[in-house]
Amino acid sequence: MAEQTGVSIRTLYRDIASLQSMGAMVDGEPGIGYVLKPGFMLPPLMFTPEEIEAIVLGSRWVAERTDSGLGNAARSALTRIASVLPSDLRDDLEASTLVIGPSTAIPTDTVDVGLLRKAIRAERKLTLIYRDATGTASERIIWPFALSFFDAVRMLLGWCEMRQGFRHFRTDRIVSAQMSETRYPERRQALFRKWREAEGITKRFD
Incomplete structure (x- = not known):
């Protein structure tokens, strides 16, 4: 079963233990095997x-106000959530x-915002050609x-090597962007925390 589902034996045992704690009638033990008795259904998602x-x-806001990749993901997520809700909540x-x-x-935007998001997730350096408010590149x-x-603009936040400081880049002024194979030396959450402190932002972004 572990091989078929692509997980480790330890993960499989942990998941079975979780099912048992939820009331699933799973008979068996590690190293011997398990049998799930019929009639058990996982509880549906419940929301207020x-x-x-x-x-x-x-x-809907993400679908209308962000890039196409995030918009499609939002629509897909909403459809998947709806498919597992009880009929009244659906x-x-x-x-x-x-x-x-x-x-x-x-x-x-001239550049693919999806590429910018990918660089953020992967913590990779970006080489930008950027035009400021005067058009200087x-x-x-x-x-x-x-x-x-x-609503009217998207801002990429980053540490600029040339300026040696945090800078905000309007995505509609980015002429080109190339993601490097080089990871930058800090974790993005650490940079985000330092930026927040530098900007005097005390509210948490959770």
Whole structure:
């Protein structure tokens, strides 16, 4: 079973123990084998009405206000959540009338924002060709650690090697971006924490 599911024996034993703690009638023991008696169903996902509204509204905002990759992921996640909800909660989700209003200005990016997100996840350096507000272009090597989404603009946050400090880059002014194979020397959460302290931001981002 461990080989078929692609997990370790230890993980398999732990998962079986979790099922047993949830009330599943699993007979057997390690090294011998297990039998799941019929009639057991995992409990469905349960949410309060406010949680359903938050999930729907948040997913719709992501679908409408972010890049296509995140938008498609939000729609897919909402569909998957709906598929495992009890019928009454699924009806509430599908009938939600919380909607996202039209944006007055949609960001127009030259680069693939999905690449920027990938560099953040992988903690890789990015080489940017960036134009400032006057149109002057410069090449920057940055350590990207966060991406901020606003209605009219998206901001890439990073440590700039040239400026030796934190800088904010509007994604619609990034002419090109190339992700390096080189990891930057700090973890992105550490950079995020230092940026927050430098900006005097005390609110947690959880």
